[in-house]
Amino acid sequence: MSRHFLAASSAELSGGDYGIVAVIAVVALAALVIGYVLLKEVLAAGQGTSKMQEIAKAVQEGATAYLNRQRKTLVIFGAIVFVLLFALPAEDWNEKIGRSLFFLVGAVFSFAIGYVGMWLATRANLRVAAAAREDSGAREKAMRIAFRTGGAVGMFTVGLGLFGAAVVVLVYAGQAPKVLEGFGFGAALIAMFMRVGGGIFTKAADVGADLVGKVEQNIPEDDPRNAATIADNVGDNVGDCAGMAADLFESYAVTLVAALILGSAAFGASGHGLVFPLIIPAIGVITAVIGVYITKARPGESGLTTINRSFYISAVISAVLSAIAAFVFLPDSFDGNEGNPAVVATVSVIIGIALAAVILKLTGYYTGTEHKPVKDVGKTSETGAATVILSGISVGFESAVYTALVIGSAVFGAYLLGGGVALFAVALAGTGLLTTVGVIVAMDTFGPVSDNAQGIAEMSGDLKEGEGVQILTELDAVGNTTKAITKGIAISTAVLAATALFGSYSDAIKDALATAGSSLGDAPDSFLNAIISPNTLVGVMVGASVVFMFSGLAVNAVSRAAGAVVYEVRRQFRDIPGIMEGTTRPEYGRVVDIVTRDSLRELATPGLLAVFAPIAVGFGLGTGALAGYLAGAIATGTLMAVFLANSGGAWDNAKKLVEDGHHGGKGSEAHSATVIGDTVGDPFKDTAGPAINPLIKVMNLVSLLIAPAIVQFTVGPDASLAVRLIVALVSVAIIVTAIVISKRRGTAIADTPIEAATKA
Template identity: 90%
Template sequence: MSRHFLAAGSAELSGGDYGIVAVVAVVALAALVIGYLLLKEVLAAGQGTTKMQEIAKAVQEGATAYLNRQRKTLAIFGAVVFLLLLVLPAEDWSERIGRSLFFLVGAVFSFAIGYLGMWLATRANLRVAAAAREGDGAREKAMRIAFRTGGVVGMITVGLGLFGAAVVVLVYAGQAPKVLEGFGFGAALIAMFMRVGGGIFTKAADVGADLVGKVEQNIPEDDPRNAATIADNVGDNVGDCAGMAADLFESYAVTLVAALILGSAAFGTAGAGLTFPLIIPAIGVITAVIGIYITRARAGESGLTTINRSFYISAVISAVLSAIAAFVFLPDSFAEATGSPAVIATVSVIIGIVLAGVILWLTGYYTGTEHKPVKDVGKSSETGAATVILSGISVGFESAVYTALVVGAAVFGAYLIGGGVALFAVALAGTGLLTTVGVIVAMDTFGPVSDNAQGIAEMSGDLEEGEGVQILTELDAVGNTTKAITKGIAISTAVLAATALFGSYSESIESKLRELGMTLTSTDLFLDRVVSPNTLIGVMIGAAVVFLFSGLAVNAVSRAAGAVVYEVRRQFREIAGIMEGTTRPEYGKVVDLVTRDSLRELTTPGLLAIFAPIAVGFGLGTGALAGYLGGAIAAGMLMAVFLANSGGAWDNAKKLVEDGHHGGKNSEAHAATVIGDTVGDPFKDTAGPAINPLIKVMNLVSLLIAPAVVTLSVGPDASDPLRIAIAVVSVLIIAAAIVVSKRRGNAIADTPSNAEATNAS
């Protein structure tokens, strides 16, 4: 068999290597300082009218209460996993303790970044709405505040991710890759929970608000008479801001984990394998600062064009600086493989950067209001909701194919360039994509901040029809597209990281087999059962888990949204004066409702992600687990893009109609696109984005359990009864969680009074 990865040597850091890593740590701290300066700039902006501030405060309180309650749920999972990591095999107790401790660090960093994203977004939305009222220069100022809000979160994301990795390398040196498995796992696990919980919250509130407000009562999206509007605005922040910030942080951390593991293997005892994968993201810090500060709206230019230009400029700068770094810092040869490290690294990093640019363009084409796909979905609204849904599904399917081909070409291109260090080249492509993360986070946060700003303006009534309203409407539409773009780039990062982790998984198995005294030939035979039925079964299970996970997420939104519909209907029916605007709806009840429902839905997907690979690995073996990971990566890639882009197309088709096309607001075409958007909401903001951390959590679990699977499968300590028992217990845990989830109903929806009211209506 041709070797595409190398046995990991124990990398040793020289004095110069320690100096490089220390400089990287300083760059990471500088990113945090710049984030703080941007934060002060955002908070210095005007806060608008008293009524605007009251609405913003309600959103702030709801978002903070939700994340505080979510933190308690996550702390339980964190404590359990911390103890389990202490039990898993490691080289020594220092490695075990470090892996568990940095699991907590990764988890805390992930939650902190999500929390910061929420905290700042709930304050910036008010300031963007206020800026839109300021006359001359209002558009540029509103856009600058929204984008620099994202810039704060972007700088904190890259700063904490890079600082955490640099500290581990400084402290653990050759053991750093193993310890970083815990760091990446903590970041990925918390991100998945925040994605799922926040996604259920935001889309339950959004769908419930739209179905009762727009469709049944024929009132605007953010009308203050709708009891779900505050919950909807809260959801934008705990789902899109907190969820995506944590998601991109864990992508950052996990990609670094894979690059450092494979870099150590590629360069053996040389320290370059531990330093170069840190240098490339450090370059990304510099280019992120440039990208954020050069984003300035020009007269007559669309906001999306402005943001895209900044992205492309920062990407080009990253490519140039990364090439220089490769030729300056890399040695002349690899430990065992042939080829020029500088050339391979340069081309691989550029492949990752180019991939980010292509995904930006491709996703923008399929979800932007100015392009044919969304225009076609908008046109289909003239014949009803069914054709809107069908055309949106078509867009999702088609875009998934092209995105998969582009990402596949990038992975294969890096693989071919790498030769004997092929998987290290794939990991470097991932680090190349990481150089754009600071700007990507800014683009993503821009969306919900703009959306909330429009909501605050509409609910307060303090922004009359005119230029201010047009500014916020434009920024909201641009934000829909930037959110879709960042989801496309996030899943691309997930695939690159998961592919590299797949190589790390193979290396972990080989290392354990050699430790048990098996020959390399035996190792090859052990890993190469490609045509084994076990492997094929693993592929099918891996793909099936992605579908099951997506189904659980969408079903959770459906149940929670149903409860919101009942509650909003009840308030319209029972509280006099709501429609006349003389009585304030009970906003807090809807916030409490979706908070409860979203948090109780976290357990099942979390248990599925952790225990499914354990069941396959211990039950069917390492070959089946390899197939499982392959099936999950492939199906996850296609499913995530399909869900994100179909949902994005439906959302912007609705915006297109609301801008006056095909009959405009309150027309039958508008009602049809609202239905399409409500279907797309859990697609693009719950199930789709949650797949990104899902596939990385499953890869990291597989990487962590691989030595134990090998130990119980072959060698002197092999034990089939224990191995099968672990698999059976894992299956029973998953089955019990799914049964409980499926039997779970809505407390409000199941009450007789609501059922009778629904029948009466």
């Protein structure tokens, strides 16, 4: 039986190209060094009182224990995928080995970024809380520590992403794009697991803590009498810090994969298509350093204004340097296509940077406490929880439409600009957006670090009412908005990367068909015209359905785990004397253990859904249906992710508005209503919504990897309907089994009404 492989990239690197890529690798290493310098600066700050340190240590231990247990689960899954990659077609064994090997490298890098993000954040939160206690310059110092914590993680993110891609190009040259498919797949798969697992952990603890503490017992958010407070603070770090860092790292890797694949096609034998997509992120390293170091709070200026100014300055610098690089490095023409490469590249990169800036502004409008949407949600709290939920859903729906239109406009603008290399232009827009990733990670990490700092101060009781409390309250509110903004930008990177990968999928089908073309007659035309087939529409509907199923599974997992937390916290208030009086310490570790076990048990189902759904569609319905599947998943995923993130962000900040004294303030009925809204929004914005980003990229990469195999068993001498049906049916069986098991699963807590009901 003969085999058909993807045609190899014809791109070759010259001696000068190798030199440039080597310099880029050095720049990547320099980013890691700068990240280490920022890390040491954060750790050098004061650690506050012994009570603060005790609480912080409990958070550190819980977060480390969770990620260590999660790593064991991911190692098993990663080992299976590593082996399966060898079964997929490739040009030669060199490519097969490289693809599988760098799958592991991408996975390890993704987990390492998440782990470092968690490790540093759990130490920085203590230092931010301690800084707020200082007599002079407390606000500026607290903000600097929080932002530079994120800056350190951001530098590690761009450093590892750029270094991994540069090494692959140096070692594999023309085969680099195919090897990088494995690198991107490993990064995306692990990021999705960390997003889902961390999201379930953090929101189960948060929802459980709020429902019992705030609503039932009428005690503050981070009151040490609440047994779920430590788990809540742990969750902020394993969900927001570890999850987002891994998410943006895989966006970095996947966008580079698409840009290098399409760049190789755009420039043919020239190495420009392999080198230029690396130059742009290297420029991003420089601008990230500038963005982090110029972020300094000014007296009387809001923290959000300070952070946004740094973002815009770094974005403008990125645009200027990228334009210079394009006109200096790129040739006068593409390989067989019209257009000036320097002009196309410059405008495409600027489109990506401008997209990030617009998303920042748009998301800030819909989730910021100073703007009308959140104020309107806060106003509805006067009429109860139902109207809070309805108004928040309305904000989410509306913002999703405008955000999708903005992203779509950016994609279409780059597509029109590119002409014959339209998809390469879209990929370059993605690399342009990547130049802001270092600052984006800093903005995102700022949120949970500030949130945890406030929690540590509240639980320790060592920060009395006054300026220190106001500082941490302000930083927490700013952090809520920056987290929402970075989620909007993250979904933008996902859409650009997925769109470019969508084009790479088309090229993969063409290459596979061309390889077997001598025996196919006019089959390539029939394959490429499959867009008009009803199968394609079915694929679109299935792709959209998978996004809904994935989101439903994530929210349901949070609901089950949060229910267990509610029963456990209630039990401790009821059965352990002295908790409410503050004379007895709650059993924090039991809640941490509950959400750890529940979140880790939920990892397999979304992973299996993301991997096997495109396999089932591709082998069962064909390449045209799989193209439709990807289109449906990208479109629906964009709308769903933005809706979930922005509605959740609006609910969260509406609660902050009430807690600041509006509409009755803390303890009022309006406050209880916004707490309910916030608990609904928690799994929206921090579990299901963010996990959609890596989901759509995982599905695109799986489709790209299996495309040659689908063609192989569809046409030519190896064609076999039986093989295709067997693969499709087995994939469907795996998905159905995983979902059924997930739906029937109880919770990690024993002997509670919720588990009894689930088993019944």
